[in-house]
Amino acid sequence: MRTVQWSWQPEPCSSLAPGHNQPAAPGRHRSRRPSASRSRRWVTSCAATVAPKSRKLPPGNLSSEIDLQGVSHQERVREFGAVYKTRMHGQDTVVVDDPVQVQALLVANYGVIENDWGPGVSQLLGQGAIANQEGDAHRRSRRVLTKVFTKEATLSYIPDVSRLAASFLSTWSGHEDTELLGELKNFTFDISCSLIMGFDLQEQERRQLRRDFTTLTSGFFAHPFDQSNPIAAAAMAARSRLLERIEPRISSEPDDQGNASDHAGGSVTQHTPIQRLYTASQAEGEALSLGELLDQSINLMMASTETTAYSICNMMLELERAPEIVQRLAKEQEALMQQHGPEITGQVIDGMVYGEAFTREVLRVHSPVPSVFRRPLIDLDVAGFTVPKGWMLQLMLKQQKLGEHMSPNQPGFHPERWLDERGHLIEQPPSFMPFGGGPRLCLGWMLAKVEIKVVTALFVRGYTCQQPCPQSPLSPNDLTTADDSILMTFARQT
Numbered sequence: 001m002r003t004v005q006w007s008w009q010p011e012p013c014s015s016l017a018p019g020h021n022q023p024a025a026p027g028r029h030r031s032r033r034p035s036a037s038r039s040r041r042w043v044t045s046c047a048a049t050v051a052p053k054s055r056k057l058p059p060g061n062l063s064s065e066i067d068l069q070g071v072s073h074q075e076r077v078r079e080f081g082a083v084y085k086t087r088m089h090g091q092d093t094v095v096v097d098d099p100v101q102v103q104a105l106l107v108a109n110y111g112v113i114e115n116d117w118g119p120g121v122s123q124l125l126g127q128g129a130i131a132n133q134e135g136d137a138h139r140r141s142r143r144v145l146t147k148v149f150t151k152e153a154t155l156s157y158i159p160d161v162s163r164l165a166a167s168f169l170s171t172w173s174g175h176e177d178t179e180l181l182g183e184l185k186n187f188t189f190d191i192s193c194s195l196i197m198g199f200d201l202q203e204q205e206r207r208q209l210r211r212d213f214t215t216l217t218s219g220f221f222a223h224p225f226d227q228s229n230p231i232a233a234a235a236m237a238a239r240s241r242l243l244e245r246i247e248p249r250i251s252s253e254p255d256d257q258g259n260a261s262d263h264a265g266g267s268v269t270q271h272t273p274i275q276r277l278y279t280a281s282q283a284e285g286e287a288l289s290l291g292e293l294l295d296q297s298i299n300l301m302m303a304s305t306e307t308t309a310y311s312i313c314n315m316m317l318e319l320e321r322a323p324e325i326v327q328r329l330a331k332e333q334e335a336l337m338q339q340h341g342p343e344i345t346g347q348v349i350d351g352m353v354y355g356e357a358f359t360r361e362v363l364r365v366h367s368p369v370p371s372v373f374r375r376p377l378i379d380l381d382v383a384g385f386t387v388p389k390g391w392m393l394q395l396m397l398k399q400q401k402l403g404e405h406m407s408p409n410q411p412g413f414h415p416e417r418w419l420d421e422r423g424h425l426i427e428q429p430p431s432f433m434p435f436g437g438g439p440r441l442c443l444g445w446m447l448a449k450v451e452i453k454v455v456t457a458l459f460v461r462g463y464t465c466q467q468p469c470p471q472s473p474l475s476p477n478d479l480t481t482a483d484d485s486i487l488m489t490f491a492r493q494t
């Protein structure tokens with residue numbers, strides 16, 4: 001029996017401090033089909049294998065759609081176990097909710113399973129987008145795009161992220177009520193947009209970009225995805241408008257000081273990370289074409305905006321109901337300000353030990369990407385069951401199980417569980433995978449954590465918040481369905 005290699009278990013870095021685990025360089029965690037001579041070693045360390053001829057499908061129910069059966073995922077796991085079959089969006093699907101199996105399938109990527117986002121997302125992102133790529137093309141894109149998300153690059157974004165966060169918080173505190181989720185989507189979109197187009201965009205241009213991006217994302221799951229569907233057509237038109245605005249910014253020429261002006265002789269801006277990628281890749285020969293970089297830009301906006309906004313929104317809802325957590329975070333900030341001064345710097349972000357525990361707990365409890373989808377290219381054996389080629393695989397990233405070394409080891413929102421008795425951060429259990437793993441580990445995980453921590457730090461240093469009509473934190477399914485009417489009243493601390 002051939003097996004799928006599990007060579008690398010991703011452990012997202014808990015901090016920006018040197019010496020902490022960094023995700024492996026993209027080349028290190030390629031999965032490949034093993035040669036027969038090495039298979040014995042893999043048998044002992046792998047979970048997913050190529051299926052034997054005799055098929056044994058997982059238990060479950062294929063007779064009706066998962067939504068129509070009115071049974072929750074947890075109830076299914078209780079009834080059938082961690083690997084079960086069901087119907088989802090008209091397709092036969094196997095759901096995998098065991099962290100060991102999920103990890104193995106995440107690394108078993110090229111040639112064994114492929115990404116499947118459906119026709120809407122695929123077309124709206126574009127063929128050159130990293131989420132649509134497999135094999136060598138995917139490796140090449142990661143090699144190039146990683147340069148924008150190294151630790152050094154991420155540290156360099158902190159001043160701009162802080163400026164933007166300070167400006168949003170100040171605006172919110174000047175209004176009676178803030179539509180929190182909608183505002184946070186603007187905040188996180190502005191950050192990804194700035195990586196691509198610069199921080200100096202005029203407010204009017206930002207507004208137009210946000211509007212077009214919202215129209216584009218509402219087309220992701222439009223069905224059928226063609227011109228006959230007005231939502232799909234509007235989304236494609238919004239994509240074209242976005243690209244028209246992004247293109248001249250990316251291809252603008254740098255002047256002697258590293259500034260850039262667009263080809264139409266328009267505004268002069270600081271060179272952005274994506275512009276630098278374009279110029280550098282032209283020079284180094286490992287070129288991502290302009291077309292590919294445009295698709296990657298849409299992909300970056302898509303990957304970063306709602307995920308991070310949703311995390312910060314839940315973070316605020318948790319803070320609003322837990323004054324003791326706010327107090328502890330504020331005490332940590334006081335100490336950090338005494339040590340490093342008032343600026344938020346990489347040292348401050350690194351020094352946020354309780355802030356890191358808090359961030360992890362937000363991501364654990366409110367995992368904004370609770371699962372990812374894959375499609376097997378061969379019959380696969382998962383935990384002794386066959387997943388036939390062409391079925392859908394839903395891999396659950398959000399895991400209920402806590403690490404045994406965690407205290408408290410019970411459900412609920414407890415940042416303390418990430419600290420040992422001396423107040424040091426504990427090792428992250430393999431079941432904690434908010435940023436996925438393997439060759440598709442989130443590229444922006446460090447930036448996402450920086451955004452969450454910068455907002456946390458600025459908030460506890462100077463603001464309070466209260467919900468005019470209390471609501472529960474958002475459930476993972478609300479990511480695509482929640483309207484933006486989560487109201488929060490911000491005030492400056494007196």
Ligand code: HEM
Binds near residue numbers: 300304397435437448
């Ligand atoms: C809390 C915030 C975030 C969460 C929870 C998150 C989670 C994830 C997950 C689970 C994946 C893997 C998807 C898969 O396996 O199919 C992923 C991929 C990705 N993420 Fe994030 N993400 C976040 C923020 C960001 C940010 C801020 C950026 C960039 C600015 C970003 C860029 C990407 C990209 C480009 C990929 C695709 C990687 C590839 O296909 O190789 N993400 N993210």
